[in-house]
Amino acid sequence: MKEECRYGSNCRYLSDPTHCDRFQHPTKTSLLGSTAHPSDQLSNKNLDTSSSSHSHTIHDDDMQKAYSIGGAIALERLSQQDQTTIKTMRDDAVIVVPGTYDHIDRVLAKLNIKFTVVEQHELINYPFRTYQTVYINCASKFPKEAAYRLREFVEKGLHIITTDWALRNVLQVAFSDFVKHNGQSTRDEVVGIEVVDPNHSFVSGFVLAAKHAQPQWWLETASHPIEIVNKEQVKVLIRSQALYDKYQSDAVIVTFDCGRGNVTHMISHFYLQRSETPNARHKMPAQQYAQDIKASDNITKLISKDGQNLNYAQIQSSSTSAQFIYNLVSNRLNSTKQSTS
Structure with a gap:
């Protein structure tokens, strides 16, 4: 029996047979004409669903367990100082802007x-502080x-982290001199x-x-490949040859300074499915x-207790995602020392 899709008739993947093979939707309402732009519909050449590897849809319960274990692994990699910094951070040091599809x-x-x-x-009138980092979830519009x-405040020192469609409706709008879809x-x-x-x-x-197995990155249906406009200033942190071979862009995570602030963008989503x-x-x-x-005994015990249904790839993905987020947060907090500019 198929799992019910969390997005229902608003799902942006209704045109993708790979997704529909795994999930059922309450109606046959087409995404085209609602939240998706016609250019986002997949061409026939991208609908080949054959693969020699095995796919694993991660149910919410397993997802929660994967992030609990992955988060514990990542937290152990932080210094005690960084752990303390995160525990004592301001309530408003991290801002989350809700989206349609991602769930940071x-x-x-x-x-x-x-x-x-x-x-x-609320962003139009929100009293930003330059010690803040704004996480912008993938959304159908912005x-x-x-x-x-956001561009105005990034130039003053604000940092923003964006995912997937924010490339087109945030960065391509206000930071088109750096990156675009x-x-x-x-x-x-x-x-x-x-x-x-x-x-x-x-x-x-x-x-x-990556020491023992190449990390994997999940791409959503209709994720937006990144075109780098300013090759001198935009740094590619993570790349994928497979992404380049299929979509003529290898950038998975990019970052660039803009004025006194910074922008980091990633293709697809933080929330692994x-x-x-x-x-x-x-x-x-x-x-x-x-x-x-070489994880600690505490991690080994945690996996024995909660991770018996999880495989290597799932923990590898959740732990690297968690580590990336912890790194972003701790580096930002340490660089600002939570000043109130």
């Missing part, structure tokens, strides 16, 4: 990172006035990734995770991942 708030809550929710329309105001749309798939700059503090978790096991190691139990990274 769920991940932050699971990682015990405090945040304040600000709706899209007020242009809010995008322009390359015009293509992905299918629902998982691709292998690699670290471009292993010395960059944001991606330290990926380096450790599925993984793949492209090789034998990815199919192994979660316990093997703990052994590979």
